[in-house]
Amino acid sequence: MKLLVTGASGFLGWNVCRVAAPDWEIYGTTFSHSSPIPGVTLLTVDLRDERQLQEAFQQVQPDAVIHLAAQSSPNECQNHPKASYLLNVTVACTIANLCAEVEIPLAFTSTDLVFDGLNAPYCETDPVSPRSVYGEQKAIAETEILKRYPKAAICRMPLMFGAAPAHASSFIGPFAQALREERELRLFVDEFRTPVSGTTAAKGLFMALDKVEGMIHLGGQERISRYDFGRLMVEELDLPGTGLKACRQQDVPMAAPRPPDVSLNSSKAFALGYAPRSLRSELADLKGQI
Known part of the structure; x- marks a missing residue:
């Protein structure tokens, strides 16, 4: 096929x-x-x-x-x-x-x-x-x-999110690099996704x-803010958290307006066999790859 x-x-x-x-x-x-x-x-x-x-x-x-x-x-x-x-x-x-x-x-x-x-x-x-x-x-x-x-x-x-080859990128790669270098990483406390x-x-x-x-x-099981996702990264990928800072959407001017919470109800997909794992377990599997 x-x-x-x-x-x-x-x-x-x-x-x-x-x-x-x-x-x-x-x-x-x-x-x-x-x-x-x-x-x-x-x-x-x-x-x-x-x-x-x-x-x-x-x-x-x-x-x-x-x-x-x-x-x-x-x-x-x-x-x-x-x-x-x-x-x-x-x-x-x-x-x-x-x-x-x-x-x-x-x-x-x-x-x-x-x-x-x-x-x-x-x-x-x-x-x-x-x-x-x-x-x-x-x-x-x-x-x-x-x-x-x-x-x-x-x-x-x-x-x-996840591991990516050299020719592509996942947002957590630059996030992890910033944290390793203990540079400031500002993530939204008022933007939620699944x-x-x-x-x-x-x-x-x-x-x-x-x-x-x-x-x-095809969303995940967990609703989480970008900032709390960053905290999970720190814990599961053994990254220094000194640079992780909370901010709000209004603090970062951007061309495109950002919605505050676009969490998806994916129960229809779950009933069909779609089975996202916990964010902690998914991140733990990425240890050493990011």
Whole structure:
């Protein structure tokens, strides 16, 4: 069975490829990064070029697609809305059309940032209310994909963390480095998420690919602030905590507005077999890798 993974060189893409390796023949698209990924045939494709994208589908003839490629920086989207729309919405629509033509499973990664953070925890049927351009683009993509291909799995993802290869990054890498060097690391006490590791998220995507049509939330079991997540990192990764400082969202000016609490209610996914582990155990497994 052939799996096409867009954005294979990113943090989540790398984790998806690792999880897929035993069961799939994997083809991954890359554009700005082309470092080899063991067991993956990489295709250099500018997804914004519809012709290149169609040619990649014709070449691979995938049995399933996981579409991860995106401009996922809220600040970049806020500052460059037209360029990010092309990747976050237009490309997603093209991929939905291509999958619909041959009726193959499609999993698309959306985000918890489609919500405004005022009525958490959010379930799949709650109305979207994005505060940022990024959240707005992902919400549009969700609607447009399902309009074109109702069988697609729309996977709203939480904050994700974990080990990453040299060509990708996870936010906890720079966090851990700052703490080791005892530099100041200011984390929000008033921003809450339901994080999962990249490995857990990848397993959730394959569950959705197999079992879900429509919307699914793939958040973790625990609601936690960024600051308290930092404290867990200090404890489980044996990092010095002297540089860890609490701050509030208003203390850090950013281009994109940030919602205060986009915790996801993922009970629908849990009932289907999605099983995130505790944050402590996930972090403990990363000891020596971060």
